[in-house]
Amino acid sequence: MLSAQHINKSFSGVQVLHDVHFSLLAGEVHALLGENGAGKSTLLKTLFGMYRPDSGTLSVAGTPVVLGSPKDAQAQGIAMIHQELALIPELSVAQNVLLGNEGRELLNYGRMQARVRPFLEQVGLNVHPATPVKRLTIAQQQMVEIARAVARQARIIIMDEPTSSLTTHEIGQLYRVVRDLTARGVGIIYVSHHFDEIEELADRVTVLRDGRYIGTVRQRDVTQDQLVTMMVGRELVAQTAPPERTPGAVRLDVRGLSSNVFREVSLQVRAGEVVTLAGLIGAGRTEVLRAIYGADPSTGGEVRLEGVLMSRRTPADMMGRGVGFIAEDRRHQGIVPDARVSVNMMLTSWAKGKVGVGERDMLRAVEPQIQQLGIRPANPHQIIRRLSGGNQQKVILGRWLSAGCDLLLIDEPTRGIDVASKADIYALIDDLARSGVAVLMVSSELPEVLRLSDRILVMREGRLAGELARADASEERILALATGVHTHAKDPAVA
Incomplete structure (x- = not known):
């Protein structure tokens, strides 16, 4: 169905x-695995026509092809569901599904909606075609992307980290759609760092390491x-929780903090301890973090840093008081995509006046x-945009290591990051x-x-x-509190 040979x-x-090989059969799910920086994203973008290989051959259905653009790939029946969804929020579901493929329905919204409904039904998306995409959940938006691929009669669909922002229920829905597509003969290239997903869906697995084909x-x-x-080229040591830490004085004291999303949140974080906000997607955790930082x-409510009331909070004020913030959305809120690694790493140090702006000072x-x-x-x-997500996250962590901080707020520190990079980031957080x-x-x-x-x-x-102390915590107890469904265990924290 699809073959890539000797790709450089x-x-x-x-x-x-370096001399990468990959093939896809009709009706199979072929998983692509590798550490961050292994070359997965580059290979996917090459297969979708976003990059031209320096050498090597691509074939579709046994015929050599040159994919000079995504439009060329789409003409060959290839579609790609990006990790960062490529939808236009202000347009309707129908307009997004038919984008670039409107035909005679371009100015006839009734016909456009009627044409789209079968595609929405096929992917199990029960929304009105006239609904603006910006009103949909991330999971629903993802199904719009898949419906668009189906509408274009794609025979090959590339899915890059499709579950990174989905709930357990939504992941199950995605599994059903994937199985339905493969039953119809569609071949799917599936990238994920979650091994349970690979075991659930994949027929074959190809592994890349350092840009090379491993097998x-x-x-x-x-x-x-x-x-x-x-x-990784080696066996990883099992990730166990580090020895208990001894916390110091209270660094962050939040009392009765409220917003339009969350209410009456009170918490403390001490020097030398890691406190985690857990819960289901949509529970308000990210919003609490952003409100504390003044974003x-x-x-x-009120926020105190080492006993000092921060009555006027802006990110600049908090940064000046030694507070760091790492957002979940690396692409839009964490990096300057077209700037160099060195510039991205020094942004906070420059703002604090800790490092000169000269090239020699920066490199040192x-x-x-x-x-x-x-x-x-x-x-x-x-x-930096050419780095993998895991390496971009390390650059952002390096930014705060260079600038120095007394309190670090981190939102989803390992989202979309491979198992080896996770181990590195866990060690960095523990060291901090x-x-x-x-x-x-x-x-x-x-x-x-x-673990953390x-x-x-x-x-x-x-x-x-x-609240759960480290010694009392388990996945079951966390889920019981997050869902309000009590377990049968004798646990006063969830009774």
Whole structure:
């Protein structure tokens, strides 16, 4: 159905893909695995015509093709569902589904909606075609993307981290759509860092490492540990919780903080401890973090830093008081995409006047951080948007390590990041806490919450539903508080 042979690609003299091979059969789910920086995104964009390979051949249905643009790929029956969804929020569902493929229905909205309904039904999306996309949930928007691929009669669909923002129920819905598509003969290239998804859906798995093809295996013939070894070139030490930390004085004291999304949130974070806000998507966790930092308005309550009332909070005020903030949306709120790694890493240090703006001063400050954090490629001049998500996250962490902070607010620290990069970031967060930094974190991954946290504050529907000490926490107890469904265990925290 699709074949890529001897693919090579470089950017600014840095080789990103080295003699890579990949093939896709009709009606199969072929998972693509690799660490952040392994070359997965570059290969996907090459298969979708966003990048031209320096050498190698691409074939569709046995015929060699040249994909010079996404339009060329679409003409060959290839569609791509990007991790960052490519929809136009102000347009309707119908307009987005038929975008670039409107035909005679362009100015006839009734016909356009009628034409779209069968595609929405096929992907199980029960919304009116006239609904503006901006009113849909992330999961519904993703189904609009898949409906668009179906409308274009795509025979090959590339899905890049499709579950990164979905709830458990929504993930189940996606699984059903994927199985329906493959039953119709559609081939799917599936990228995920979650091994349970690979086990659930994939027929075959191809692994890349450092831009090189490592191998292709049948999913049912390998274990998770074997796949991890293929990905990283070594066996990973099992991730266990670090030894207990001894917290110090209160760094952050939040009392009765409220907004239009959450109500009466009170919490404390001490020096040298990691506190995590857990809960379901939509519970208000991100909004609490942003309100504390002054990025979003609050309607009541107070925030104190080391006992000092922050009555007027802006991100600049909080940064000046030693507070760092790492947003969930790296692409839009964490990086300057077209700037170099060195510039992105020094933004906060420049704002604080800690580092000169000269090239020599900047490189002197940045190069040790790049080595310490294991950023790949280790090139301070690389444009940051060309780095993988895991390496971009390391650059953002490096920004606050360079500038220094007493309190770090982190929203979904390992979203879309591979298993090896997660281990690196866990170690960095642990090191920060042991150095005396207070860390307040939001995470939707329960193993991560249990691995990193000294205390866990669980939110439900905009309110704090309870607190769990590290020794008392389990996935079941966290979910019981997050959903309001009591377990049968004798647990006073959830009774």
